[in-house]
Amino acid sequence: MRSRTLRYLALGVLLLSVSAAAVLTLDAFRPLRFRWASKLILANRQRVVDAFAILFHAEGDRTYNNLRWxxxxxxxxxxxxxxxxxxxxxxxxxxxxxxxxxxxxxxxxxxxxxxxxxxxxxxxxxxxxxxxxxxxxxxxxxxxxxxxxxxxxxxxxxxxxxxxxxxxxxxxxxxxxxxxxxxxxxxxxxxxxxxxxxxxxxxxxxxxxxxxxxxxxxxxxxxxxxxxxxxxxxxxxxxxxxxxxxxxxxxxx
Ligand SMILES: C[S@@+](CC[C@H](N)C(=O)[O-])C[C@H]1O[C@@H](n2cnc3c(N)ncnc32)[C@H](O)[C@@H]1O
Missing domain, CATH: 3.40.50.150 (Vaccinia Virus protein VP39)
Known part of the structure; x- marks a missing residue:
């Protein structure tokens, strides 16, 4: 009885992993991935801007310190x-x-x-x-x-x-x-x-x-x-x- 439950559980985990991998990688799911990413970005607007500011500064030698007018x-x-x-x-x-x-x-x-x-x-x-x-x-x-x-x-x-x-x-x-x-x-x-x-x-x-x-x-x-x-x-x-x-x-x- 216990081993059958374990087998079902393992099968469930396997199915879930395959579906997640498909959603994350297959081209058919690209619009869905884009919608999720957009929602996440818009919900974290300031964090995204701050993260870019930190990156821009950390890479100063190729960004703000490497500009000419x-x-x-x-x-x-x-x-x-x-x-x-x-x-x-x-x-x-x-x-x-x-x-x-x-x-x-x-x-x-x-x-x-x-x-x-x-x-x-x-x-x-x-x-x-x-x-x-x-x-x-x-x-x-x-x-x-x-x-x-x-x-x-x-x-x-x-x-x-x-x-x-x-x-x-x-x-x-x-x-x-x-x-x-x-x-x-x-x-x-x-x-x-x-x-x-x-x-x-x-x-x-x-x-x-x-x-x-x-x-x-x-x-x-x-x-x-x-x-x-x-x-x-x-x-x-x-x-x-x-x-x-x-x-x-x-x-x-
Ligand atoms: C961030 S840089 C200025 C950049 C410049 N405004 C630009 O947009 O390219 C800072 C400058 O302030 C100067 N500086 C530092 N202390 C100063 C002071 N007490 N009075 C005037 N200039 C100063 C430095 O010599 C340096 O050239």
Missing amino acids: LGTPLQKNPMDLWIYQEMLYEVKPDVVVECGTYKGGTAYYLARLMDLLDKGRVLTVDIEKHPNLPQHPRITYLLGSSTAPEIVGQVRSSIKPGETVLVLLDSDHSMKHVLDELRLYHGLVTAGSYLVVEDTHFNGHPILPKFGPGPMEAVEQFLKENQDFRIDPAREKLMFTFNPRGYLVKRTS
Whole structure:
């Protein structure tokens, strides 16, 4: 009696395994597999995006660290560059201030877009002078720390009254430095324009969980101190961004 039950059980397990193998491998079940996978992905939207962000960062040497704009290196997520293009078109700033020039790729990208818009210039600051920075009449390079009084003074004096200003923070990513930058530069941003805090994905949001307090934590503190700005989730519409909760728009009223 017991051995017959065991035989039925074994047969049941065998049938189940064969059916599962068929569903998982046969072409006829491909639409079913696709439907299941889609449901699973859509039910775990943020996990999927985070998993891709972690992969993209882990493979940095072939992804964000291996990008060029018209030959000039830049460290960006191409999705964010697309969003910058849209922001530039909508805001049409007279001046973009970039903290953290690196090799000048983003400044050059913005300058070439400004050529198309026939408006705007870029002031870009770095503590280090990288060789072979792209030369363009719309770009001014400033050498020094973004929080040094003389640099902040040079940036302020380069902006004329009434000009529209957009600011990008992408230099030292420690919370202290970013918060200092936020406090020093937010006053330059004009109503309806943006203060973008880059790399808010550090410190486990979702990459580099051991980074320590960084740009995201600086944003949280800044928004407690300042009601003139709000996070604009519309700029995260492409889901995968280096700047989650980092697109801060200045309120118009
Ligand atoms: C992530 S890279 C900038 C990438 C660049 N924005 C791009 O899109 O290609 C950071 C840059 O910030 C610079 N940096 C670090 N500390 C700084 C500071 N206190 N002030 C200004 N720049 C700083 C570094 O030298 C480095 O070139």
